[in-house]
Amino acid sequence: xxxxxxxxxxxxxxxxxxxxxxxxKLDIGLGGQCVKDTQWMRKNHMHLLKHQREETVRKxxxxxxxxxxxxxxxxxxxGDNSVTAREDSFCVGCHRYAAVKIDxxxxxxxxRKATLAKKDEQ
Amino acid sequence: MSDINTxxxxxxxxxxGAAAVAIxxxxxxxxxxxxxxxxxxxxxxxxxxxxxxQCKEGCNDCVGACNKENGLSGGTKATDPQWIxxxxxKDIGSGRVTSxxxxxxxxxxxPCVDVCPTQASFKRADGIVxxxxxxxxxxxxxxxxxxxxxxxxxxxxxxxxxxxxxxxxGTVEACSLCVHRIDKGQxxxxxxxxxxxxxxxxxxxxxxxxxxxKVRSVASVQIRADLQLNTGVRYQGL
Amino acid sequence: xxxxxALRSMNRLFYVLLALGGLVALGGAYAVFMMEHxxxxxxxxxxxxxxxxxxxxxxxxxxxxxxxxxxxxxxxVFGKAIYKARAPLAxxxxxxxxxxxxxxxxxDLGRPDRIIVxxxxxxxxxxxxxxxxxxxxxxxxxxxxxxxxxERRMNxxxxxxxxxxxxxxxxxxxxxxxxxxxxxARQAYGSxxxxxxxxxxxxxxxxxxFHVVQAVIYAWNEKTLDPAILHRKxxxxxxxxIGSLYxxxxxxxxxxxFAHQTAFENFILRDGGMFxxxxxxxxxxxGNLIPLLLIYAPGLGKNKSVxxxxxxxxxxxxxxxxxxxxxxxxxxxxxFPGYEVSSSFxxxxxxxxxxxxxxxxxxxxxxxxxxxxxxxxxxxxxxMPQDKxxxxx
Numbered sequence: 001x002x003x004x005x006x007x008x009x010x011x012x013x014x015x016x017x018x019x020x021x022x023x024x025k026l027d028i029g030l031g032g033q034c035v036k037d038t039q040w041m042r043k044n045h046m047h048l049l050k051h052q053r054e055e056t057v058r059k060x061x062x063x064x065x066x067x068x069x070x071x072x073x074x075x076x077x078x079g080d081n082s083v084t085a086r087e088d089s090f091c092v093g094c095h096r097y098a099a100v101k102i103d104x105x106x107x108x109x110x111x112r113k114a115t116l117a118k119k120d121e122q
Numbered sequence: 123m124s125d126i127n128t129x130x131x132x133x134x135x136x137x138x139g140a141a142a143v144a145i146x147x148x149x150x151x152x153x154x155x156x157x158x159x160x161x162x163x164x165x166x167x168x169x170x171x172x173x174x175x176q177c178k179e180g181c182n183d184c185v186g187a188c189n190k191e192n193g194l195s196g197g198t199k200a201t202d203p204q205w206i207x208x209x210x211x212k213d214i215g216s217g218r219v220t221s222x223x224x225x226x227x228x229x230x231x232x233p234c235v236d237v238c239p240t241q242a243s244f245k246r247a248d249g250i251v252x253x254x255x256x257x258x259x260x261x262x263x264x265x266x267x268x269x270x271x272x273x274x275x276x277x278x279x280x281x282x283x284x285x286x287x288x289x290x291x292g293t294v295e296a297c298s299l300c301v302h303r304i305d306k307g308q309x310x311x312x313x314x315x316x317x318x319x320x321x322x323x324x325x326x327x328x329x330x331x332x333x334x335x336k337v338r339s340v341a342s343v344q345i346r347a348d349l350q351l352n353t354g355v356r357y358q359g360l
Numbered sequence: 361x362x363x364x365x366a367l368r369s370m371n372r373l374f375y376v377l378l379a380l381g382g383l384v385a386l387g388g389a390y391a392v393f394m395m396e397h398x399x400x401x402x403x404x405x406x407x408x409x410x411x412x413x414x415x416x417x418x419x420x421x422x423x424x425x426x427x428x429x430x431x432x433x434x435x436x437v438f439g440k441a442i443y444k445a446r447a448p449l450a451x452x453x454x455x456x457x458x459x460x461x462x463x464x465x466x467x468d469l470g471r472p473d474r475i476i477v478x479x480x481x482x483x484x485x486x487x488x489x490x491x492x493x494x495x496x497x498x499x500x501x502x503x504x505x506x507x508x509x510x511e512r513r514m515n516x517x518x519x520x521x522x523x524x525x526x527x528x529x530x531x532x533x534x535x536x537x538x539x540x541x542x543x544x545a546r547q548a549y550g551s552x553x554x555x556x557x558x559x560x561x562x563x564x565x566x567x568x569x570f571h572v573v574q575a576v577i578y579a580w581n582e583k584t585l586d587p588a589i590l591h592r593k594x595x596x597x598x599x600x601x602i603g604s605l606y607x608x609x610x611x612x613x614x615x616x617x618f619a620h621q622t623a624f625e626n627f628i629l630r631d632g633g634m635f636x637x638x639x640x641x642x643x644x645x646x647g648n649l650i651p652l653l654l655i656y657a658p659g660l661g662k663n664k665s666v667x668x669x670x671x672x673x674x675x676x677x678x679x680x681x682x683x684x685x686x687x688x689x690x691x692x693x694x695x696f697p698g699y700e701v702s703s704s705f706x707x708x709x710x711x712x713x714x715x716x717x718x719x720x721x722x723x724x725x726x727x728x729x730x731x732x733x734x735x736x737x738x739x740x741x742x743x744m745p746q747d748k749x750x751x752x753x
Contacts, residue, residue, distance in 0.1 A: 293470055345696070
């Protein structure tokens with residue numbers, strides 16, 4: 001039993017290396033820590049967003065730090081101002097890697113507000 | 123006064139200025155970043171009083187402002203969403219012509235909220251009737267139930283939405299009373315855009331508000347008052 | 361040897377039918393994909409006609425699914441032997457049509473991927489939400505009912521299950537009627553007559569579908585239906601058709617009596633272009649008068665004419681639902697009574713609606729689902745009515 005476990009563990013190590021090597025290189029935009037540390041956010045951002053969306057839409061509590069809009073402001077690419085436009089865009093790159101469908105940007109803007117406003121004026 | 127002194131003063135000035143430039147946006151950002159952390163209060167009842175005598179026939183300023191604010195295309199095809207529209211009325215008996223803007227009436231007892239199977243249609247504590255697009259499955263029952271045809275269905279995929287007004291294909295939407303502006307302390311875009319001040323926005327419950335006083339002093343009606351929905355939008359001069 | 365080759369050709373026919381059904385269902389799937397991808401803009405539905413052709417199909421299937429159980433109820437609840445022999449087939453048809461109808465209804469949603477939200481966020485005041493419970497309850501109840509009939513050891517519960525199904529389907533069709541009855545703002549709907557009207561309509565439509573399927577199954581098995589049984593069942597269809605005609609007449613006549621509703625009735629019954637045509641020719645003549653003639657006229661009322669009458673009743677059902685659902689929405693909502701109104705949002709105008717191919721594909725896809733479920737089940741299980749020598753009860 002123990003042997004089996006250790007064998008499995010050994011198998012895991014190269015898998016972990018491989019995962020590290022294949023991990024997506026993201027265009028993180030401005031980046032930096034805003035809400036919580038990176039690891040925590042990787043794991044829990046969806047809960048935060050889901051919680052916040054109920055608070056904002058249904059109760060009118062607008063904690064902008066936790067708003068998706070605010071995430072986009074920082075994490076949109078410096079090049080194209082978007083979190084979804086390219087393969088390595090902040091949201092798309094990781095979600096594609098994890099094979100999780102994003103359902104946010106059918107309704108929410110995936111670009112910085114400033115760039116959208118500028119486009120509007122043109 | 124020596125040169126050194128002047129230089130030192132100059133230096134202090136610049137660095138203070140630089141520091142201010144460096145810190146100020148941070149402070150501004152801090153304030154903005156916190157937004158409105160208060161929940162909408164049930165003591166408030168947002169509403170509008172529309173003075174039809176001041177509404178000009180053929181003027182579409184409120185509609186244009188709404189489209190711009192909420193990122194609507196402004197198209198008027200049968201499949202295009204319209205959150206606010208101008209209606210021209212002609213009294214069949216007397217022939218008197220009236221013009222008025224029509225939008226979600228933000229009922230106290232909204233039929234759309236009653237019929238929505240998923241509670242996507244809901245009334246916020248401050249009386250604003252909204253669609254929670256995270257829950258909307260696009261059954262369109264609310265559109266069948268609304269006596270004012272206030273709701274539209276998004277028939278096509280959208281992109282480049284206003285970050286403050288998320289909207290997307292397959293869900294139902296309507297006038298939100300510019301809830302994102304109200305939460306920032308601003309008034310709805312249509313009320314702001316109306317040159318004749320035909321749209322008065324405010325808290326119907328607040329005894330000191332202009333709308334409260336005016337609703338008390340001038341005759342106003344609710345559209346389809348027979349349905350007893352107690353609308354938040356009232357009309358004057360009908 | 362000849363027998364064997366006949367069997368083979370029947371076998372082949374079965375697979376051909378199945379393939380055809382599958383093809384139509386695939387067409388429905390294609391329509392769903394296209395509507396998901398491009399949005400409802402490719403359908404004929406719009407902001408004025410929010411429910412279109414898919415809803416006509418879905419509501420027909422759901423109403424008929426409830427009505428077809430009438431055959432089973434007369435057997436199980438009222439103990440009539442010839443109906444009891446047909447209860448399994450009726451239950452099967454009910455499940456099949458319910459599946460088809462619900463599939464159409466769900467796949468027409470703007471966000472069918474979120475259907476689970478309907479279960480996780482339940483709104484107690486919504487008739488739609490009630491119907492979610494009513495439909496799924498009906499589904500499981502009919503399966504239990506079938507089980508009590510087809511498993512000998514469960515036979516003792518048959519009467520109880522039959523009673524439960526009997527009660528449930530009344531509530532279910534009431535729920536379907538209430539979807540419209542609660543729309544107080546619209547002239548076409550918002551009438552307490554609608555739930556009973558839908559119940560009586562369901563009897564006629566369900567029995568008509570049952571007749572068609574029964575005739576096909578008898579032909580397939582090269583058997584002939586006892587003329588005495590046919591006679592009883594065609595009379596029942598006649599009574600149901602007359603009953604539904606009465607309910608529809610009562611609905612329109614009460615509307616005509618209210619002054620604020622006359623404009624709507626004039627539109628639906630006289631001025632509305634295709635709607636009066638569909639109503640008078642499609643529903644009244646093709647869906648009621650000709651079937652009644654086929655059933656009751658001396659010399660008619662045999663197998664073929666009952667089959668034809670049943671098919672015409674089904675056609676009439678579609679005509680009536682089209683007039684009811686589309687016509688009801690096409691007539692302008694009365695927001696400002698006493699005024700002539702105009703706007704960019706079709707206020708005061710009769711809304712136009714051109715059903716698109718995708719809507720028909722989706723609707724026929726629903727029919728195909730019902731067809732496939734029926735065909736396969738009839739093939740693998742014994743749903744053939746087993747009549748004892750006919751005794752009048």
